Amino acid sequence: MSEIVKKFMYLNRKAPYGTIYAWEALEVVLIGAAFDQDVCVMFMDDGVYQLTKGQDTKGIGMKNFSPTYRTLGDYEVKRIFVDRASLEARGLTQEDLVEIPFEDFETEEEIDNIVEIVDSARVSELMNESDVVFSF
Amino acid sequence: MADTIEVDGKQLAVDEEGYLSNLNDWIPGVADVMAKQDNLELTEEHWDIINFLREYYDEYQIAPAVRVLTKAVGKKLGKEKGNSKYLYSLFPYGPAKQACRFAGLPKPTGCV
Numbered sequence: 001m002s003e004i005v006k007k008f009m010y011l012n013r014k015a016p017y018g019t020i021y022a023w024e025a026l027e028v029v030l031i032g033a034a035f036d037q038d039v040c041v042m043f044m045d046d047g048v049y050q051l052t053k054g055q056d057t058k059g060i061g062m063k064n065f066s067p068t069y070r071t072l073g074d075y076e077v078k079r080i081f082v083d084r085a086s087l088e089a090r091g092l093t094q095e096d097l098v099e100i101p102f103e104d105f106e107t108e109e110e111i112d113n114i115v116e117i118v119d120s121a122r123v124s125e126l127m128n129e130s131d132v133v134f135s136f
Numbered sequence: 137m138a139d140t141i142e143v144d145g146k147q148l149a150v151d152e153e154g155y156l157s158n159l160n161d162w163i164p165g166v167a168d169v170m171a172k173q174d175n176l177e178l179t180e181e182h183w184d185i186i187n188f189l190r191e192y193y194d195e196y197q198i199a200p201a202v203r204v205l206t207k208a209v210g211k212k213l214g215k216e217k218g219n220s221k222y223l224y225s226l227f228p229y230g231p232a233k234q235a236c237r238f239a240g241l242p243k244p245t246g247c248v
Binding site for chain 1: 203208
């Protein structure tokens with residue numbers, strides 16, 4: 001395995017259904033998690049809907065993959081951010097979003113929820129410090 | 137043309153790699169038939185993992201990658217079982233791939 005660790009950001013800007021972007025992005029994150037890179041996932045614009053609780057896809061005949069986001073912690077993706085302005089513009093708060101737990105198997109450190117709401121300045125900062133930004 | 141396997145007198149469709157085409161077709165006999173194809177006899181220890189995978193899929197809608205599976209098994213079934221050596225001893229063709237096939241799940245995400 002390469003010694004060079006790059007900082008990757010997966011940027012999610014689209015609603016979970018209607019296009020394949022959200023599901024594809026999630027698969028890429030989960031597959032990429034095997035490669036020991038420094039990964040963060042950012043949700044902004046309509047992308048914040050990907051994390052909302054209580055999704056029901058029966059009416060559109062699509063698989064409801066929202067429970068899969070809760071495995072991100074298991075895949076050791078520990079840095080998950082949501083843009084506060086995008087949430088507020090859609091009348092959403094952290095209460096409306098799923099909680100993603102994280103447990104460090106070696107130290108047994110447990111975190112109940114690693115989803116962090118951040119302001120625009122922090123969003124820019126996180127983008128700036130990423131070597132690669134994958135936009136979906 | 138899709139292949140089928142016969143389980144309890146029923147023909148069930150499988151894909152070219154032998155995974156069930158339709159998740160809802162699964163019945164426990166599927167695992168026994170597939171195990172026989174692979175010359176394996178299923179024990180209680182195998183069933184622990186198969187059942188665990190089905191529960192995991194039910195909750196999270198994906199089949200876990202091996203790394204995630206070993207961690208989760210260690211947590212649920214005890215640390216002595218949460219390692220790939222133990223899982224490979226049960227499922228020589230790869231715990232995630234083979235056990236997921238027996239459990240009727242799609243091939244795990246992150247399985248290269």
